[in-house]
Amino acid sequence: MPRHVTIEPKPGQTLSDQLFDLGVEFPCGGGSLCGGCRVRLVAGDVPVTEAMREALSDRELAVGWRLACLAQASAPVTLEVEQWSPRILTDDSRLTPESRHGLGVAIDLGTTTLVAELVDLHTGEVLGVRTALNPQGRHGADVMSRIEFDLRQPGALTSLIRRALGEMVASLASGAPLAEVLLCGNTVMHHLFCGESVEPLSHVPFHSPALEARTFTAAELGWPAPIDEGVTVLPCLGGFVGSDLLCGLLACGVHTAVAPTALLDLGTNGEIAVAHQGRILCASTAAGPAFEGGRIRMGMRAGDGAIDKIEVVDDALHCHVIGGCAPRGICGSGLVDAAAVALETGAVAPSGRLTDGQRTFPLTGPVELIQADFRELQLAKGAIAAGFDLLTSRAGLEPASLPAIHLAGAFGNYVRTASARRIGLLPCPSATVHPSGNSAVRGARGLLLSPSRRQEQLNTILSATEHIELGSDRDFQESFIEQMAFPDIAPLA
Amino acid sequence: MADLRTLHDAILEGNAKQAAALTQEALAEGLAPLDIIQQAMVPAMDEVGRRFECEEYFVPELLLSARAMKAALEPVRPLLVASGIQPAGRVVIGTVKGDLHDIGKNLVAALLEGGGFEVIDLGADVPAQKFVEAVQSSGAGIVALSALLTVTMPSMKSTIEALDHAGVRSRVKVIVGGAPVTQQFADQIGADGYSENATAAVALARRLSQPA
Numbered sequence: 238m239p240r241h242v243t244i245e246p247k248p249g250q251t252l253s254d255q256l257f258d259l260g261v262e263f264p265c266g267g268g269s270l271c272g273g274c275r276v277r278l279v280a281g282d283v284p285v286t287e288a289m290r291e292a293l294s295d296r297e298l299a300v301g302w303r304l305a306c307l308a309q310a311s312a313p314v315t316l317e318v319e320q321w322s323p324r325i326l327t328d329d330s331r332l333t334p335e336s337r338h339g340l341g342v343a344i345d346l347g348t349t350t351l352v353a354e355l356v357d358l359h360t361g362e363v364l365g366v367r368t369a370l371n372p373q374g375r376h377g378a379d380v381m382s383r384i385e386f387d388l389r390q391p392g393a394l395t396s397l398i399r400r401a402l403g404e405m406v407a408s409l410a411s412g413a414p415l416a417e418v419l420l421c422g423n424t425v426m427h428h429l430f431c432g433e434s435v436e437p438l439s440h441v442p443f444h445s446p447a448l449e450a451r452t453f454t455a456a457e458l459g460w461p462a463p464i465d466e467g468v469t470v471l472p473c474l475g476g477f478v479g480s481d482l483l484c485g486l487l488a489c490g491v492h493t494a495v496a497p498t499a500l501l502d503l504g505t506n507g508e509i510a511v512a513h514q515g516r517i518l519c520a521s522t523a524a525g526p527a528f529e530g531g532r533i534r535m536g537m538r539a540g541d542g543a544i545d546k547i548e549v550v551d552d553a554l555h556c557h558v559i560g561g562c563a564p565r566g567i568c569g570s571g572l573v574d575a576a577a578v579a580l581e582t583g584a585v586a587p588s589g590r591l592t593d594g595q596r597t598f599p600l601t602g603p604v605e606l607i608q609a610d611f612r613e614l615q616l617a618k619g620a621i622a623a624g625f626d627l628l629t630s631r632a633g634l635e636p637a638s639l640p641a642i643h644l645a646g647a648f649g650n651y652v653r654t655a656s657a658r659r660i661g662l663l664p665c666p667s668a669t670v671h672p673s674g675n676s677a678v679r680g681a682r683g684l685l686l687s688p689s690r691r692q693e694q695l696n697t698i699l700s701a702t703e704h705i706e707l708g709s710d711r712d713f714q715e716s717f718i719e720q721m722a723f724p725d726i727a728p729l730a
Numbered sequence: 731m732a733d734l735r736t737l738h739d740a741i742l743e744g745n746a747k748q749a750a751a752l753t754q755e756a757l758a759e760g761l762a763p764l765d766i767i768q769q770a771m772v773p774a775m776d777e778v779g780r781r782f783e784c785e786e787y788f789v790p791e792l793l794l795s796a797r798a799m800k801a802a803l804e805p806v807r808p809l810l811v812a813s814g815i816q817p818a819g820r821v822v823i824g825t826v827k828g829d830l831h832d833i834g835k836n837l838v839a840a841l842l843e844g845g846g847f848e849v850i851d852l853g854a855d856v857p858a859q860k861f862v863e864a865v866q867s868s869g870a871g872i873v874a875l876s877a878l879l880t881v882t883m884p885s886m887k888s889t890i891e892a893l894d895h896a897g898v899r900s901r902v903k904v905i906v907g908g909a910p911v912t913q914q915f916a917d918q919i920g921a922d923g924y925s926e927n928a929t930a931a932v933a934l935a936r937r938l939s940q941p942a
Contacts, residue, residue, distance in 0.1 A: 385880045439881035440828030441855050589788055608785040615788065708830045718833065721790050 484680025
């Protein structure tokens with residue numbers, strides 16, 4: 238059911254601040270540019286501003302839609318905010334620990350979400366999990382807007398994330414002493430947590446001199462309780478590829494696999510690794526927010542009311558809606574299904590164009606896709622497929638010959654393999670696809686549980702890894718243009 | 731008799747080989763270069779622009795057509811120069827310092843060429859000084875700046891400042907574009923024009939190259 242919240246005006250806090258605290262995300266950082274932070278007014282008054290008029294249609298305004306990032310109210314209001322209840326991937330696998338006592342915490346510091354696990358270092362058991370949205374999201378959804386914000390207001394994002402993680406760690410430990418905390422995240426998250434300058438990441442060639450692991454005492458981070466062996470942020474692999482991918486490689490065993498293997502993390506900042514004959518090639522590629530429902534007209538996160546799965550049964554579309562309620566939008570996995578179905582039925586041509594002069598591709602209830610939504614998906618899919626294509630060929634492999642591929646991250650976990658193949662997002666017809674869940678936090682936990690072998694494991698990966706900067710690569714730009722089109726016919730699978 | 735309609739369609743369909751061959755054929759038969767441009771190439775690129783605007787064409791189709799247009803223009807260009815025919819205007823274009831994205835910039839460059847402009851393409855990650863030098867040596871009337879990253883947008887400002895310092899700012903019109911760029915930003919940094927997409931950039935360049 239849609240969640241209604243009633244908010245009282247608070248001194249010194251705008252309605253917009255309060256909405257953010259409730260979990261409404263501002264994809265463009267509160268610049269009123271994207272319209273992605275919309276909430277629906279149920280009771281009370283939130284005045285329509287000029288910028289809201291530009292971002293929303295008259296009809297949308299009339300039924301109560303407002304932009305949360307600009308919302309102000311002088312009296313109590315009731316709003317519908319259920320659109321914003323993301324599924325955050327945790328991990329419930331068991332790992333075998335080395336003999337050690339006490340408690341530790343493993344953290345996946347994501348651009349969008351935070352996951353922290355309290356781990357019994359003796360048994361390897363996960364005793365508790367906390368998840369939250371990254372509070373930096375208030376200042377932009379992707380790493381580039383975070384960099385831009387940090388350059389304008391140095392230090393603000395660093396204190397935000399240190400405070401948020403400090404609170405999560407304290408609430409997990411609830412007074413018990415902690416032996417160690419290990420963190421993984423992409424390069425920008427690493428730098429912002431460590432307080433390193435993100436300036437080198439703001440322009441070509443995107444080389445930062447500060448990619449190494451860093452260890453802090455709790456006091457240095459402003460965390461009240463001491464942590465015996467400190468808080469360690471794991472090392473980055475290069476460019477924007479961070480220790481989240483490094484931990485994913487460890488968790489999926491990519492570094493020790495005998496056969497060629499790939500790991501894809503399909504987030505806003507897509508990260509790709511291809512391992513073959515002792516080498517690991519990695520790269521990041523800006524896929525944009527389409528896989529998370531961003532920049533899609535009726536796109537939303539995978540929360541209640543989102544279409545997450547579409548099948549054709551007896552020539553009719555069957556749309557599955559999360560939470561079993563009325564459909565309100567479509568999330569990334571639903572979008573990929575929709576495109577696959579549209580290609581199969583011929584509603585969309587391989588060029589991405591809607592056929593027969595149609596302007597929309599209706600799904601169910603009020604939910605439909607427009608031409609621009611397919612274009613947005615083509616850009617996202619093209620960026621990933623082109624990156625994958627380039628890395629496999631640099632590794633001396635034919636994409637078609639790759640036997641196994643691991644998909645990390647929430648979208649990778651929910652997307653249907655057949656649909657991803659149909660739209661050309663996974664251009665490797667014969668590979669077995671393993672959804673690997675939150676492999677980042679699992680890898681970090683593995684390192685937490687093997688202190689004596691940790692450095693050796695990190696060294697193995699770091700010395701085998703080569704980072705390739707795709708933005709400056711001619712072949713990548715060519716391939717990107719080619720990969721924007723959808724495959725003509727369904728690949729054999 | 732060479733068929734300009736077929737040349738028009740070859741460009742529209744992005745068939746570079748056929749477009750170049752048909753142009754050669756037309757020239758061999760003695761058609762005037764300017765007629766080939768005005769009767770086949772310009773209308774073809776206008777149609778490409780129209781299809782892009784109504785979402786029928788997307789980036790790949792646009793680039794293929796641009797490539798065909800370039801191939802067709804190749805044999806015509808030296809003849810234009812030899813006969814002293816003036817282009818619609820001369821444009822220096824590039825993606826600003828720190829930014830390597832050149833797909834959008836290439837689209838604008840191709841459509842400008844299709845629109846009859848002479849285009850000097852400086853590529854991507856172009857330092858401000860290079861824009862200054864290109865303006866000084868070419869006498870271009872328009873400088874087109876592209877940026878795809880919010881973090882490289884400040885390079886647009888510093889490029890305009892460099893044109894100013896070199897004393898050539900008043901000789902050129904500066905137009906800006908790229909996904910994160912807005913009209914508001916263009917006004918802020920003192921650009922003369924902003925365009926939301928590649929096809930509108932051609933109209934903008936035409937408007938700005940009219941004598942005031």
